[in-house]
Amino acid sequence: xxxxxxxxxxxxxxxxxxxxxxxxxxxxxxxxxxxxxxxxxxxxxxxxxxxxxxxxxxxxxxxxxxxxxxxxxxxxxxxxxxxxxxxxxxxxxxxxxxxxxxxxxxxxxxxxxxxxxxxxxxxxxxxxxxxxxxxxxxxxxxxxxxxxxxxxxxxxxxxxxxxxxxxxxxxxxxxxxxxxxxxxxxxxxxxxxxxxxxxxxxxxxxxxxxxxxxxxxxxxxxxxxxxxxxxxxxxxxxxxxxxxxxxxxxxxxxxxxxx
Amino acid sequence: xxxxxxxxxxxxxxxxxxxxxxxxxxxxxxxxxxxxxxxxxxxxxxxxxxxxxxxxxxxxxxxxxxxxxxxxxxxxxxxxxxxxxxxxxxxxxxxxxxxxxxxxxxxxxxxxxxxxxxxxxxxxxxxxxxxxxxxxxxxxxxxxxxxxxxxxxxxxxxxxxxxxxxxxxxxxxxxxxxxxxxxxxxxxxxxxxxxxxxxxxxxx
Numbered sequence: 001x002x003x004x005x006x007x008x009x010x011x012x013x014x015x016x017x018x019x020x021x022x023x024x025x026x027x028x029x030x031x032x033x034x035x036x037x038x039x040x041x042x043x044x045x046x047x048x049x050x051x052x053x054x055x056x057x058x059x060x061x062x063x064x065x066x067x068x069x070x071x072x073x074x075x076x077x078x079x080x081x082x083x084x085x086x087x088x089x090x091x092x093x094x095x096x097x098x099x100x101x102x103x104x105x106x107x108x109x110x111x112x113x114x115x116x117x118x119x120x121x122x123x124x125x126x127x128x129x130x131x132x133x134x135x136x137x138x139x140x141x142x143x144x145x146x147x148x149x150x151x152x153x154x155x156x157x158x159x160x161x162x163x164x165x166x167x168x169x170x171x172x173x174x175x176x177x178x179x180x181x182x183x184x185x186x187x188x189x190x191x192x193x194x195x196x197x198x199x200x201x202x203x204x205x206x207x208x209x210x211x212x213x214x215x216x217x218x219x220x221x222x223x224x225x226x227x228x229x230x231x232x233x234x235x236x237x238x239x240x241x242x243x244x245x246x247x248x249x250x251x252x253x254x255x256x257x258x259x
Numbered sequence: 260x261x262x263x264x265x266x267x268x269x270x271x272x273x274x275x276x277x278x279x280x281x282x283x284x285x286x287x288x289x290x291x292x293x294x295x296x297x298x299x300x301x302x303x304x305x306x307x308x309x310x311x312x313x314x315x316x317x318x319x320x321x322x323x324x325x326x327x328x329x330x331x332x333x334x335x336x337x338x339x340x341x342x343x344x345x346x347x348x349x350x351x352x353x354x355x356x357x358x359x360x361x362x363x364x365x366x367x368x369x370x371x372x373x374x375x376x377x378x379x380x381x382x383x384x385x386x387x388x389x390x391x392x393x394x395x396x397x398x399x400x401x402x403x404x405x406x407x408x409x410x411x412x413x414x415x416x417x418x419x420x421x422x423x424x425x426x427x428x429x430x431x432x433x434x435x436x437x438x439x440x441x442x443x444x445x446x447x448x449x450x451x452x453x454x455x456x457x458x459x460x461x462x463x
Contacts, residue, residue, distance in 0.1 A: 053353050057361040064369035089350035090373050109346065 002058060004175060006215055006223065007155035012037050012132075014155040014215075016175075016223065017058045018051065028167060030079050030220050033159060035152055036062050037132035040069040044150055044159050045219055048082035055083075056090070068093045069128050072136070074161030074219060075144035076101040078108075085109045096126065096136060098146030119148055137211075139163060139204050141196035141242075149208070156214040163204070164232055165190060166221025177224045180231035186221065192254050196242040205237040264348070267341045267388070270454040274334045274395075277447040277454075278327050281402070284447075285323045288409065288440045292317035295416070295433040302426040308419040309430060316412055316437055323405045323444070326398055330451075333395040337388060344384035351377035392458045399452050406445040413438035 007014040013036040019029055032055045033044040041063040047055055059068075068091045073080055075098070084095070085108060092115065097105065099118035106113060123138045135151040143162050150159040166186040168174075177183045195201055216224035216232060224232050245253040296313040299306040354374045361367045413434050420430035 053357050053360070056353075056357050057364065060357075060361045060364035060366045060369065062366070064366040065373055066369060085346060086350050086353055089347065089377060090354070111343070111346065 003061065004223075006157055006217065007152075009154070012154045013062070014152055014157050014217075015062065016217070017043075018047075018055045028079065028220060031218065032058075033217060034059055034062060035134070035150075035155070037129060037154070039063070039067050040129040040132055041067050042070045042072060042128055042134065043068060043087075044072050045074050045080045045161070046071060046083055046087050048079045049086070050083070052083035052086050065090055070126065071095045072134075072148065072150055073097040073101075074139075074149065074159070075147045076104055077144070080219070081105065081108050085111070088112075088115060096148070098144075098148055100146040101144075119146075121146075123148065135211075137208065141200040142204055143194040143196065151208075151211055151213075153212070156212050157217055158208060158211060158213045158215070159217045159219075161219050162194065163191075163236070164216050164218035164221075164224060165194075166218070168221055174222050177222045177228040177232075178226065180224075180228040180235070183222070183228070184235070189254070191236070191239060192241045192245060193252070194242075195239070198238075198240050198244050201236050201239050201241065205233050209233060261348075264341065264345050267344075267458065268338075270458065271334055271337045271341060273454045274451045275331065275338075277451045278331055278334065281444050281447045282324060282327050284440045284443050285320045285327065288323075288437055289317055289320035291433050291436045291440070292320060295430060298426055298429045298433065299423075302423050302430070306419065306423040306426055306430060309416060309423065312412060312416045312419060316409065316416075319405055319409055319412070323402055323409075326402050326405070330395055330398045330402070333391055333398070337391050337395070340384050340388045340391065344381060344388065347377050347380045347384060351381055389458065392455050396452065396455060399448050399455075402448050403445060403452075406441045406448065409437055409441035409444070413441060 002016075002018055004016040005013055006016060015034045015036065016031055017034045018032045030045070030047055030051070032047045032051070035042045035044070041059070043059070046052065070093050071084070071087060071091070073084075073095065088095075088110065094117045095115050096117050096119050099120055102113065102116060102118050105116065119136050121138060121140070123136045126134045126136060128134060133153065135153065137149040137151050137158070139147040139149045139161060141147070147161050149161055149163070152159075164187065166183065167190055168186050213229055214225065216229055218224075247253055292313045295309065295316070299309040299313055302309070351374065354370055354377055358367065358370045358374060361370070416434040416437065417431060420427055420434055423430050
């Protein structure tokens with residue numbers, strides 16, 4: 001999946017720039033998004049070390065390198081941050097990341113933290129350029145302790161990081177979730193195991209339900225649109241997961257997923 | 260990591276390791292000098308010629324330690340330069356790859372400046388590395404000279420010790436330990452010089 005314009009009003013675009021192939025980093029497929037407003041671009045979760053060239057190659061279709069105005073990291077995992085040191089050789093743009101992950105990022109081979117902006121627990125409003133605002137929405141413990149979502153009010157898209165992430169089999173590929181029930185088998189195990197607890201899920205659903213959302217764009221797998229958006233939120237709000245399912249150390253009521 | 264970068268890392272790391280040993284041996288020399296001074300004081304007139312030698316050995320050991328501290332700082336700087344060069348080279352390689360693959364992209368030309376900047380920084384790192392290696396070699400030469408001087412002083416001190424009567428054996432032991440230490444330092448420093456010689460010759 002490459003170059004899918006999730007929103008395009010001419011002056012404002014929200015693009016699924018690239019979905020890395022599993023072979024690119026011998027890992028899982030991950031989505032990298034670009035939001036463009038006139039001459040300003042914001043890159044969401046630029047990806048691991050191996051995918052940097054393909055993400056940048058796609059990005060150059062839309063903006064110049066000097067038009068990258070911000071990079072936003074949803075959380076601290078290597079499939080999101082691993083390629084960042086090379087991006088920082090390319091751009092002086094600020095990099096937004098949760099305050100609680102700032103001290104760990106230098107271990108990704110990042111020479112200086114001067115470009116980093118810590119996002120407080122409650123999230124923040126970011127003015128990228130005149131008329132271009134993004135809302136950094138907290139999504140703590142889902143699955144990262146300091147996860148951040150990005151809400152684009154012009155596109156009405158919520159970038160959800162690992163919330164809603166799917167792990168499709170290698171031979172299955174579809175771009176959008178139009179049938180939530182059919183999609184559920186590909187997200188259920190991941191969410192039960194990688195999300196911390198129902199309380200975190202419920203509080204997040206309550207918070208994002210106040211936003212006007214047409215699309216949920218996760219970091220892995222297909223994109224939720226139409227009826228699948230409320231279907232996912234309703235399912236997630238009731239989900240028992242993580243510590244809710246722990247019976248004793250190392251054991252979960254759901255069984256040991258992914259073994 | 261390419262072969263050149265690996266070799267640089269190994270060379271710089273081996274210097275730090277060798278120097279740790281040299282500092283420890285220099286401290287031993289300093290201790291031996293203090294010990295010799297106490298013995299010479301007790302020996303009085305019998306070891307009168309030995310007393311100024313002990314001060315000289317002590318000063319030499321201190322100077323050696325100071326030099327090694329400077330060398331250590333330079334070695335740390337070399338390590339940082341190597342890491343920076345490695346990062347910039349990685350970035351340059353990626354940018355170069357992208358310029359060849361993004362030919363049809365509207366904004367492909369915007370890669371030219373980052374590509375040129377990365378290349379300039381890599382070249383600058385390589386120059387700076389060579390300059391610092393040359394500087395470090397000078398300091399290593401100085402330590403080699405100090406080690407040689409310590410060896411000569413050890414010989415003199417053996418002669419002086421021979422006139423120290425009942426203190427002869429104690430003072431000879433001190434002379435021998437200074438001589439051994441000087442040889443060990445010389446060997447360690449030579450290994451540093453060999454490890455670095457392939458990187459600094461252009462500027463020497």
